[in-house]
Amino acid sequence: MYANEMTLSELIGLLQSGGSSSEELTRACLDRIAKTSELGNYITVMNEEAIASARRADEIRRKDGNISLLLGIPIAVKDNIYTRGVKTTCGSRMLDGFVPDCDAVAVQKLKQAGAVIIGKANMDELAFGSTNEYSAYGVVKNALDLTRVPGGSSGGSANTVAAGQVPLALGSDTGGSVRQPAAYCGLVGLKPTYSAVSRKGLFEQSPSMEQIGTLSRTCDDALTLLSVIMGGEGTNGTPDLPMVLNGIVRGKRIGIAKEFLHTVNILHGVAREFTCAVKRLEDLGAIITEVSIPSFYAGLNAYHVLSSAEAAVSLERFVKSNDLSFDTVGAEVKRRMTLGVYVTDGKNYDELYIKAAKVRAVIKREYESALEQCDVLISPTAPNVAMQFGAQSDPKAMHRNDEFLAPVSLAGLPAVSVPFGAANGMPVGIQIIGKRFAEAEILNVGKALMK
Numbered sequence: 001m002y003a004n005e006m007t008l009s010e011l012i013g014l015l016q017s018g019g020s021s022s023e024e025l026t027r028a029c030l031d032r033i034a035k036t037s038e039l040g041n042y043i044t045v046m047n048e049e050a051i052a053s054a055r056r057a058d059e060i061r062r063k064d065g066n067i068s069l070l071l072g073i074p075i076a077v078k079d080n081i082y083t084r085g086v087k088t089t090c091g092s093r094m095l096d097g098f099v100p101d102c103d104a105v106a107v108q109k110l111k112q113a114g115a116v117i118i119g120k121a122n123m124d125e126l127a128f129g130s131t132n133e134y135s136a137y138g139v140v141k142n143a144l145d146l147t148r149v150p151g152g153s154s155g156g157s158a159n160t161v162a163a164g165q166v167p168l169a170l171g172s173d174t175g176g177s178v179r180q181p182a183a184y185c186g187l188v189g190l191k192p193t194y195s196a197v198s199r200k201g202l203f204e205q206s207p208s209m210e211q212i213g214t215l216s217r218t219c220d221d222a223l224t225l226l227s228v229i230m231g232g233e234g235t236n237g238t239p240d241l242p243m244v245l246n247g248i249v250r251g252k253r254i255g256i257a258k259e260f261l262h263t264v265n266i267l268h269g270v271a272r273e274f275t276c277a278v279k280r281l282e283d284l285g286a287i288i289t290e291v292s293i294p295s296f297y298a299g300l301n302a303y304h305v306l307s308s309a310e311a312a313v314s315l316e317r318f319v320k321s322n323d324l325s326f327d328t329v330g331a332e333v334k335r336r337m338t339l340g341v342y343v344t345d346g347k348n349y350d351e352l353y354i355k356a357a358k359v360r361a362v363i364k365r366e367y368e369s370a371l372e373q374c375d376v377l378i379s380p381t382a383p384n385v386a387m388q389f390g391a392q393s394d395p396k397a398m399h400r401n402d403e404f405l406a407p408v409s410l411a412g413l414p415a416v417s418v419p420f421g422a423a424n425g426m427p428v429g430i431q432i433i434g435k436r437f438a439e440a441e442i443l444n445v446g447k448a449l450m451k
């Protein structure tokens with residue numbers, strides 16, 4: 001196996017034993033990125049910077065006994081997360097020349113840990129979309145089947161890990177943008193609890209929901225990466241994380257809301273794998289409990305009203321203060337901006353925005369009370385698997401992908417998508433949702449499912 005295809009835990013062992021230097025590993029990753037560049041995973045590849053920081057990491061390893069687990073480990077960063085001195089476009093032409101003068105807090109933390117930032121990953125423009133077809137810098141082709149999308153909006157972040165170009169990536173998730181591409185690419189995608197990871201230096205889109213999240217091959221790797229990036233400016237508490245996950249679910253109560261299975265057209269193969277996943281947990285000694293979240297069905301609409309309203313305000317402010325213009329933005333961003341302006345205009349404000357905010361409060365309450373009856377909730381991540389390019393040219397069809405994801409964001413809860421089985425030859429994702437700051441719990445259930 002190539003070093004760049006290994007999991008983080010394997011790579012930590014490799015670097016610690018001297019089996020590879022970080023420079024060799026980084027070069028292997030850059031080489032793979034160059035050889036498979038037709039995947040379209042990157043907007044910017046940071047060749048020189050990456051080699052320089054890999055060399056620094058090798059130096060530190062030689063001198064210092066007490067080092068971070070991420071020292072010398074290559075990682076990709078979604079292009080809406082600020083990197084000092086490196087172009088940060090958010091997948092938009094509008095931001096083509098935008099070079100932040102500071103790092104996002106999460107990036108600072110990666111750098112302090114000695115991680116090697118290898119490049120800026122492709123994404124749907126301004127993080128709106130579920131297929132990465134809305135990037136101004138070209139589509140991303142799913143590494144498992146080049147005729148299919150990788151999901152979005154963190155499509156490049158997921159696909160670069162799936163393609164064996166890097167072991168880890170940061171994405172961002174407002175309404176599913178880490179979890180859904182993880183599902184489509186067969187990876188682990190973690191959206192932490194709202195406010196556990198600093199949003200300072202994350203391009204502001206929908207500030208009441210968005211979170212930086214992780215893409216990795218295993219749940220243990222997600223745990224390690226989260227332990228490095230969490231906390232710092234603007235955060236409000238962090239999860240208590242163990243060093244390793246035991247993957248034991250005996251006696252755990254796994255909740256399934258009955259509404260989850262009576263919704264949209266779930267692909268037959270996804271429903272089948274979901275049933276198998278539940279059975280697997282039961283076989284491992286978990287207790288399956290039925291719960292109810294009646295407002296589940298309203299989640300997607302409330303999400304669209306609230307996220308569009310927030311985005312319209314955030315983008316307007318950014319465009320004005322940076323003297324930019326909206327002229328170049330694509331169709332999906334225009335749709336969201338139009339919706340955002342509409343729902344906050346005049347009497348619509350009460351009828352739509354305030355109503356959606358009330359729905360959000362109900363959703364939050366219902367998820368929390370469901371989670372009082374069990375330890376975690378489980379659902380499919382997406383109702384489908386990665387589809388062919390153009391298959392969801394109707395935006396409404398694309399938005400329906402997020403039915404299982406958006407309500408969790410409204411509730412601010414942590415959730416992870418883990419790969420489980422396949423349908424139509426593509427991986428299926430299972431979502432595990434936890435109480436606030438119960439990241440270790442959901443990753444542990446994920447680990448059990450992946451065994």
Ligand code: GLN
Pocket residue numbers: 127128129130152153172173174175176177178307402
């Ligand atoms: N697919 C969702 C949307 O388009 C999620 C976006 C996100 O999480 N950034 O709104």
